[in-house]
Amino acid sequence: MRNRKWLLTASQRIFQYLRWLFLLIFCILLYAKVIEPNWIEIKSLQLTLPHLASEFNGYRIVQISDIHRDQWMNTRRLKHIVHLVNQQHPDLIAITGDLVTRNLPRLIPSLKPALEELTPRDRTVAVLGNHDHENDTKAIIKILKQSGVFDLNNTVYTLQRGNAILNIAGVDDVGMGKDRLDLVLQQLPLQGAAILLAHEPDFATTSAATARFDLQLSGHSHGGQIRLPFIKPLILPPWGEKYYSGEYEVGKMLLYTNRGVGMTGLHLRLFARPEITIFTLVPQTISN
Structure with missing residues (x-):
């Protein structure tokens, strides 16, 4: 009993x-x-760039990445993100790839109403990601241009303040073999600070080795998207396994990997909040 x-x-x-x-x-x-x-985190960082001219002291760059326009990232959500970006009063907006989730070319035109509402002081620039190349790439580039977004793939956009310049460069997607860093370096002026947009963060090993860039901005990894606290995410994409989230120093170059605002797969996020990042640039002479 x-x-x-x-x-x-x-x-x-x-x-x-x-x-x-x-x-x-x-x-x-x-x-x-x-x-x-x-639950979008708006993260602010002050970065000291050794080659930044004093004329660009306080320059504000707002980065968004991995929009992944799909059924979840609908036009309402995307316009809300655009509103949050504009609230930061950016001088420049940087979009680091994966605007549309793979195999959804029908949604590409719906990017235009949101993107054309971005209001930076200078310009919005963008590079493509691997998902973009698994869509109608030409249609995405066309929408970017129609929306007033500068296509930065394998080229350089130079900002000028008097005689001082700030170079914003970009490489096309590394994972899909579309990057042409050699062309970028040919176009890159020898003077002025240089910032590189590259969708995949682990490309920093290559870009830093050139000693031509002060900062690289990337996305791609979603910060792991689904992870446990205090440990490295168990699943990370190729080219996003080493520098998967946040700020790093690779050689003498700074790297920042944005967690993105969209999702893929199960459309879950755990300990990897979506992110909009604000960078305030400071010359080394002033920070010292």
Whole structure:
């Protein structure tokens, strides 16, 4: 009789634990599905660039990445992101690839109404990502131009303040073999600070080795998108495994990897909030 009571009590406890475990898993999934994907972090950083001219002291760059226009990233969400970006009063807006999720060319035209509402003081510039090249790439580039966004793939855009210049360069997608850093270096002026946009962050090993760039801005990894706290994400994409989130120093070059605003796969985010990043640039002479 005593054994039967003990077994009954143990079974009740196990059942109770399983109920709590199920409730915990349900709450985590609810958070990852509904709350975190919509909980955009607006992160501000001050970066000291050794070659930045004093005329560009306080220059504000706002970066967004991995928009991934799809059924989840609808026009309402995208316009909200544009509104948040404009609220930061950017001098320049940098979009670091994956504007549309792969195999969704029908959604490309819907980028235009949102992108053309971006209001930087100078310009919006963009490079493409691997998902963009798995769509109608020519259509995406056409929409960028129609929206007033400068196509920065394998080229350089130079800003001028009096006699001082700031160079914004970009490479086309590395993972798809579209990057032509050699062409970028041919166009890059020898004077002035240089910032490189490259969708894949691990390209920093190559770009830093040239000693021509002060800063690289990237995306691609989504910060792991679904991860556990305090440890490296278990699943990361090729070219986004080493420098997957946040600020790094690669050689003498700074690198920042943005977690992106969109998602792929299960459309869940856990401990990898979507991100809009604001960079305030400071010359080394002033910061010292």
